[in-house]
Structures are given as C-alpha cells and as structure tokens.
Amino acid sequence: MTGRVLDDSADSVVLPGRLADIMRPELESVSEEIVTEIRGLIPEYRRPIDGPYGKSIRAGVSHAIALFVEQIANPTASKDHAHEVHRRLGQFEMREGRSLDTLQAAYRVGARVAWRRIMRVGRRSGFSSAVMSQLADAMLAFMDELASVALDGYLEAKAGSADALDTWRRRLLQLILERPSAPSEAIHELAQLVNWPVPELATPIAVRPLYRSASPGHPALDPEILAELGGREPHVLVPGELTKQRLLMLQAAMPESRLAIGPCVPLDAVADALRWSRKTLNLVDEGSLPALRVTWVQDRLPLLLLHSDESLAGQLRRRLYGLMEGLTSKQRDRMLTTLRAWLDAQGNVLDVAGKLAVHPQTVRYRMRQLEAMFGERLHDPESRFELELALRMLRLGKTAATSLSRTAPRALAGLPSVAPVR
Incomplete structure (x- = not known):
C-alpha cells in the first residue's frame, strides 16, 4: 500500500x-x-x-x-x-x-x-x-x-428503569461470582458506583423456598447485602461474618425459605463457597441432611466432599454391596450397622455392644460373619478408610433397610467379583 x-x-x-x-x-x-x-x-x-x-x-x-x-x-x-x-x-x-x-x-x-x-x-x-x-x-x-x-x-x-440502582447491585454480585474471576478493578469501580464498601471477606448464602410454589420475593434487606432472589437459584452475599442479628433479620425477611450459610471467605473465593451452599441445599432436598431452616455449610464440609462426585460415590457403594452378596436386605442392614459401629469404636467389642444394645457375644458372632465376607479389608488401613467412606454415604437408621433393598439389586446386577485389597 x-x-x-x-x-x-x-x-x-x-x-x-x-x-x-x-x-x-x-x-x-x-x-x-x-x-x-x-x-x-x-x-x-x-x-x-x-x-x-x-x-x-x-x-x-x-x-x-x-x-x-x-x-x-x-x-x-x-x-x-x-x-x-x-x-x-x-x-x-x-x-x-x-x-x-x-x-x-x-x-x-x-x-x-x-x-x-x-x-x-x-x-x-x-x-x-x-x-x-x-x-x-x-x-x-x-x-x-x-x-x-x-x-x-x-x-x-x-x-426507563425505576430500579437502576438495584440493577447495578445485581450486576456487581454477578461480577463477584464470575468464573474466570472478574478483575478486581472492575468490581471496585462498580462497587463505588453503587456505594458498596468492598469487604475483604464475605459470606454467601444459598436460598431455597420451602414450598415449590413459593418465592423469596423482594424483601427489604440491609443496603450492605447484595441479593439476587429472582432467578432459579436465589442467593445473597453478606459482607464479613454473618452475625446472629443479621441472620435473624434474613430469616424474618424470608420466612418461607431455607438458608444454607456458606463459609466466610475472601471475595475471590465466594463463587466456590456459594457452590457448596447450593450443594448443601440439594443434600437437604435428597434427605441426606436434616430439613432445617438454616444449615451451616462449615459444619458439613466432609459430607459435601463425599458427595462431590455422585458417580464415584455410587462406585464405592457398589463395591461395598458386592461384598455382601447373598444377604437379605434385613441381614445387610444389620451387618452394615455393626460394621459402622465396629469402625467407629476401632474394634472395641464392648463399645460396639453398648452402642448397638446387644450382647458382646452377638457382636463377636457378627464380626466373624463380616470377617468371612470382608477378609483382610477389615485390617488394611486403606481398605477400612474406603469402607468408612462408603458407609458414610449410605443413609442408615430408619431408612437404611428400604434404601438398601431398593438399590442393592440394581447395584449387584452384572457386578464382577471384588478382589481383596492388599
């Protein structure tokens, strides 16, 4: 040119x-x-x-x-x-x-x-x-x-927008939750526009209506709280630690909603903490956690980790069921309850008997049956760890027999024999 x-x-x-x-x-x-x-x-x-x-x-x-x-x-x-x-x-x-x-x-x-x-x-x-x-x-x-x-x-x-400020506040919340993370300069610029002091730490909270037809609506919240309550997965963000007073305010503002309180984390980790909060609500819906109005995610981190990969969790359960092939659902329930108590008590027969309210001889009899089924797994540390993981992912107690009777036949269909872990 x-x-x-x-x-x-x-x-x-x-x-x-x-x-x-x-x-x-x-x-x-x-x-x-x-x-x-x-x-x-x-x-x-x-x-x-x-x-x-x-x-x-x-x-x-x-x-x-x-x-x-x-x-x-x-x-x-x-x-x-x-x-x-x-x-x-x-x-x-x-x-x-x-x-x-x-x-x-x-x-x-x-x-x-x-x-x-x-x-x-x-x-x-x-x-x-x-x-x-x-x-x-x-x-x-x-x-x-x-x-x-x-x-x-x-x-x-x-x-044409009477709630322009609310629009910007929701946009600010979206920026904080973006993955990959939005530049901090962008967050600070928009925060300055809506007069929101940017905190070092924040607490995300997942919100879910108690009833399917209900909605969190548009409650009046403190101006420091960012909220997105109109979407499929309502959530709010509280600067800093969630105080008792502020929690009571949130419960009063959303009386027909369940709350999962995420851990207080740096602003760039809020997206992960909110993801954990939403997973916690899913576990409540599934019955893996009690249906409380408020659940603190910080107290449920091990359970969240166990449920972080449902396919992998299912594989662990299938391995456990495979070792108990041939038992009726009632027998399987009894053996799993005994195994869980034995692992919790670190093999102390008297403690297991006290926990199960049975005679120590009954515990010894059941343990001989478990020894026959599990072999060296009961004495190998890594195998015991795997058994504990699988047991913790089962809902034992009142629903155990029903749950196992429904899932065990499907789990065992076409399952190859399981070789001992050495």
Missing part, C-alpha cells in the same frame, strides 16, 4: 475513493485491535466476551469503523443503522451496570486506536499532513457523534 506523495490539491481530488479503498482491507483487524485495547485499558471490559456481551461490543466497533470509511467515499451514506446500534449499545451498558465514565472512556480508546491506524496507512500511502489533519478532525467529530448517540441510549435506559 505505497504510493507517490501527493500535493494538497491532488489529495482533495483523489482522497475519498482512494483512502476508502485503502482502509477497507484494514477494517477487520482495526476493529479487533480496538476491542483488544478497550479490554486491556478499561477494567470493566476485561472479561470473557462470549455471548451477548461480546457481540454488542464487537458490533458497535465494527459498525463505527465501517461507517466512517464508507462516509469518506460517500458523505451522504446513511448513519441510521450505526446510530441504532450505538443507541442500543448505550442501553446495554446501563443495564450491565457500567458507568457513563466507562462508556465514554471506551469511545476515546476506540478513536485513538482508529486514528493511529489511519495515520499509519495514510503515511504509507503518501497522503500529505494537511489531509491527515482533516481526517483527524473528521474522525474525532464522528466518534463524538456516536458517543453522543450511545449516551442518549444510556440515559433512555436509565430513565
């Missing part, structure tokens, strides 16, 4: 068509460069750009650059479509919770990158400094025009 140096009068004749022809092959790469630089310089945009978010940003940049080049060749080219794109982009930015300063900064970055490319191409093609100066004025005026259109869209969306 080299050419002779033109004088000003010649430039004025050949500039429109020639510069447009020179710039068209550059459109795709300059658009990508603008998006990259915006994301690199402005923290709010430094996140994965898949989905509607990325499409909006890329569409706005591409239309702006393409229209500018088109207007060089044809000053009467319609701006209507580009204006509509940027008006919607302004609306989208408001709904995403970004500030006006952030939006205007993105346009400034876009103008700077586009002008840098035009200067490089213009010099390479031999245009004079006077023409390049005219182009600079035209580019800045054009970007100001689009920025003004986007600002109108932003203000329209804001005026």
Whole structure:
C-alpha cells in the first residue's frame, strides 16, 4: 500500500475513493485491535466476551469503523443503522451496570486506536499532513457523534428503569461470582458506583423456598447485602461474618425459605463457597441432611466432599454391596450397622455392644460373619478408610433397610467379583 506523495490539491481530488479503498482491507483487524485495547485499558471490559456481551461490543466497533470509511467515499451514506446500534449499545451498558465514565472512556480508546491506524496507512500511502489533519478532525467529530448517540441510549435506559440502582447491585454480585474471576478493578469501580464498601471477606448464602410454589420475593434487606432472589437459584452475599442479628433479620425477611450459610471467605473465593451452599441445599432436598431452616455449610464440609462426585460415590457403594452378596436386605442392614459401629469404636467389642444394645457375644458372632465376607479389608488401613467412606454415604437408621433393598439389586446386577485389597 505505497504510493507517490501527493500535493494538497491532488489529495482533495483523489482522497475519498482512494483512502476508502485503502482502509477497507484494514477494517477487520482495526476493529479487533480496538476491542483488544478497550479490554486491556478499561477494567470493566476485561472479561470473557462470549455471548451477548461480546457481540454488542464487537458490533458497535465494527459498525463505527465501517461507517466512517464508507462516509469518506460517500458523505451522504446513511448513519441510521450505526446510530441504532450505538443507541442500543448505550442501553446495554446501563443495564450491565457500567458507568457513563466507562462508556465514554471506551469511545476515546476506540478513536485513538482508529486514528493511529489511519495515520499509519495514510503515511504509507503518501497522503500529505494537511489531509491527515482533516481526517483527524473528521474522525474525532464522528466518534463524538456516536458517543453522543450511545449516551442518549444510556440515559433512555436509565430513565426507563425505576430500579437502576438495584440493577447495578445485581450486576456487581454477578461480577463477584464470575468464573474466570472478574478483575478486581472492575468490581471496585462498580462497587463505588453503587456505594458498596468492598469487604475483604464475605459470606454467601444459598436460598431455597420451602414450598415449590413459593418465592423469596423482594424483601427489604440491609443496603450492605447484595441479593439476587429472582432467578432459579436465589442467593445473597453478606459482607464479613454473618452475625446472629443479621441472620435473624434474613430469616424474618424470608420466612418461607431455607438458608444454607456458606463459609466466610475472601471475595475471590465466594463463587466456590456459594457452590457448596447450593450443594448443601440439594443434600437437604435428597434427605441426606436434616430439613432445617438454616444449615451451616462449615459444619458439613466432609459430607459435601463425599458427595462431590455422585458417580464415584455410587462406585464405592457398589463395591461395598458386592461384598455382601447373598444377604437379605434385613441381614445387610444389620451387618452394615455393626460394621459402622465396629469402625467407629476401632474394634472395641464392648463399645460396639453398648452402642448397638446387644450382647458382646452377638457382636463377636457378627464380626466373624463380616470377617468371612470382608477378609483382610477389615485390617488394611486403606481398605477400612474406603469402607468408612462408603458407609458414610449410605443413609442408615430408619431408612437404611428400604434404601438398601431398593438399590442393592440394581447395584449387584452384572457386578464382577471384588478382589481383596492388599
């Protein structure tokens, strides 16, 4: 793309068509460069750009650059479509919770990158400094025009949203929970916009209605608490440790909801802690945990670990059932109860007898049966650990016989013989 140096009068004749022809092959790469630089310089945009978010940003940049080049060749080219794109982009930015300063900064970055490319191409093609100066004025005026259109869209969306602040607060909560993690600068910028002091530690809480037809609604909560209660998995985020007073307030605000209180963790670990809280509520629904109004996840971490991979848990249970093949459900229930008590008591027959309310001789008789079934597994530390894991994943007690009678036949179907662990 080299050419002779033109004088000003010649430039004025050949500039429109020639510069447009020179710039068209550059459109795709300059658009990508603008998006990259915006994301690199402005923290709010430094996140994965898949989905509607990325499409909006890329569409706005591409239309702006393409229209500018088109207007060089044809000053009467319609701006209507580009204006509509940027008006919607302004609306989208408001709904995403970004500030006006952030939006205007993105346009400034876009103008700077586009002008840098035009200067490089213009010099390479031999245009004079006077023409390049005219182009600079035209580019800045054009970007100001689009920025003004986007600002109108932003203000329209804001005026049409009575709960704009609530929208930004929900957006802030989404940013904190994003994976991969959003840049801390983006979180702090949006937190400043909604006047939310960013804590070092926070407590996530998963919320679930007690009844399927119920909903947490839109309760009045402390302004320090971020909440998203309208989705499929309602949740709130409490700065710092959850105090007794604040817990009582949450229970009163959501009287028909169950709460799983996650551990208090650094802000960048909140997403994991909320995932554990949701898993805890699932275990409550399944009957693996008591159906309490409030469950503290911190007290259930071992159980959550055991249930972190249901397929793997099922494999451990099948191995346990396979060793007891041939027993009736009642016999299996009795043997598993004895085995659990024996492992808990570390093999002390008298303790096992006391726990099961049976004679010590009965314990010895059952243990001889278990020895015949389990062999060296009862004395190998790693095998005993596996047995404890499998037993803890079974719901023993009142529902054990029913649970085992339902699952054991399916578990044993086609199961190969289990070799002793050595």
